[in-house]
Amino acid sequence: MLTAIDLACVRGDRRLFAHLGFTLESGGRLHVTGENGSGKTSLLRMLCGLSPPEAGEIRWHGETIARQGDEYRKAVLYLGHHNALKEELTALENLRTTAALSGVAVEDAEGVELLGRVGLAGREELPVRFLSQGQKRRVALSRLLWSTSPLWVLDEPFVALDSAAVSWLADIVGAHLSGGGMAVLTSHQEVEIPAGRAQTLRLSQ
């Protein structure tokens, strides 16, 4: 269970939001909406523990995330605006390094199979810089396939994806939620996710 209590965020001398709170239970998803610059990414980075909140507290199963350290980092998967891919490395090498960073060993054969499932069959050995934006995003999204983290924090996951990939991703997130996972996501597109109890959090200035 993820609980946010009375969160505030200040960027420069501007207050982006204050007194923000929500509770996300197992199987629930939270859509964060709002205009550009309303603090969606700042909120998501806060929820991952990348930046401390200006005020308030974030709790994971009742305990402050700042005190949990790697226990919490194991529980969270964060997919930001950046794909965190190395342009010079191939899709397969990128996938294996990302997996190793999360403490998961992925063999070459498994990696090829995973990339096939995100629609990159035959492009595993191509340096990522030769891939299109959408294909790069697919490589980054392949993390969702082997993730064991219960909480997914996805910042604009649908950007640059074609409609087939959008519905594929919605299904993956849906499966994660039906399996008892949680998801926090921002999106400017209306996407139908087939499972989970939805909440919407609107950030306004």
Added chain:
Amino acid sequence: MRHSLAANLPASAAEHGGLGAMRVLVAVIRRDLLLALRRKSEVLTSLFFFVIVVSLFPLGIGPEMALLRIIAPGVLWVAALLAAMLSLQRLFAADYADGTLEQMVLSPAPLGLLVMGKVAAHWLVTGLPLVLIAPLLGLQYDLAPQALGILMLSLLIGTPLLSLIGAIGAALTLGVRGGGVLLSLLTLPLYIPALIFGAGAVEADISGLGAVGHLSLLAALLALSVFFAPWATTASLRIALE
């Protein structure tokens, strides 16, 4: 398929103790070495810089062997410091720009360990080549074989120290505009002890005093920075990402 794969994952995820940590370290070093292999120009820049700077002095000063022998340790060591500086700025910059650094901070593995992996790869790519080519360059300065050996040894202990200290500076100047100059201003003063004991070891050997004292102090500095540099670097990286 999702579930069958997920089912055999916890085994590998669970052993995130000793063995798992080693695997993460190896993965980071392996990735950075692969990247260095694909961008050869970056690696060769600092090596060629070192070779050229060291070779310019004998050309400028002329063939006065006695003088060259005296300045050799200082010139070689200063050139090594500057060559190490050249590549420092890129140590974390690319990872910062493409989001990999965020993922490293969020990795369940200790960030200090990942930083050690990056520093180790940086040393293998930019420090070790300097150590290996130094004796060849020392010949231009008419150094005796034993002094060449001490020079190599002092650089072998000293260059990892340069990478470790440099990582602190690189992390502190991450995302700062004009960070390159600031990085030099921050890091070069911190390199002074390494320079004194490193060049001092070779000088002491040439003058017959024995290099053991200097080398021991250099090694002590290395041991100290292996403990403290990753800690300072991680703290700076976390601040840079906030």
